[in-house]
Amino acid sequence: MVGIKSIKIDGESIHVFKSAIYIFESSSGFTLELDIIVSEIVVKKYKKFENLIMEIELEDGRLINSIMHLKILSGGLPQLNLFCELNDIQEYDDFDKVNEHDTWFPNIEEGITIEEIRKVEMPIEEVSLKLKLPIDQVEWLKSQKKGALNEMFQTFISDYWKKLKS
Known part of the structure; x- marks a missing residue:
């Protein structure tokens, strides 16, 4: 599996807790898929966007710069699924490949908890209380x-x- 060293979204570095980058093959073609577990703050910041400018630095030094479509995956840990179509997959021959009929998908949630994520970046929420007091x-x-x-x-x-x- 190809490892990710760092990720920037729209030029801003983000903290990634776990990630997987792979090629997804379907009847309509190939897409480069990036699944990342991030903080709740990152999800909240980017969830309103459909496309993001991504800069992905791989552990072997390669850089991938692409405009990727965003999907927010609900349930479980806070994560983003980013993808873009690929015409030529030859430069990605060392990436894991997943077929739409496969039962295997990278499980990036294993081994990390929401508590560990919140130790790094705790979201702050505003709350209103209704109390009856003297x-x-x-x-x-x-x-x-x-x-x-x-x-x-x-x-x-x-x-x-x-x-x-x-």
Whole structure:
């Protein structure tokens, strides 16, 4: 299997946790397929695009520059499937080949967890809470700065979560 050293999307380097690059053969022709496990942040950033400018550096030093179509694979770990049509597959003769009738596909999810991905790049989500509190607590909350409240709630939830796990 051909190894990937680095990947840039639209000129920006991304952290890739696992990857597979291969030739997919179907009745309509050949495509170069790139499956990559990335962070949830990367998926969120690029999911609205249909095509991306890809720069793929292989471990043997070869560079592949191509405009590739994007497919978001749902379920499981955050990953992108990128592909482009190939007219001549001779320069890719050392790549794994998968036929549309094969039962084997590269399994890049094996051996990695969402927790490991989030240790590298944790997504931050905004949340709104509806609470019923005494008026003096409401007034105090309203007088606090957003950053201080974020930090306070992160600490509280983290400490509370640790107590529940132990």
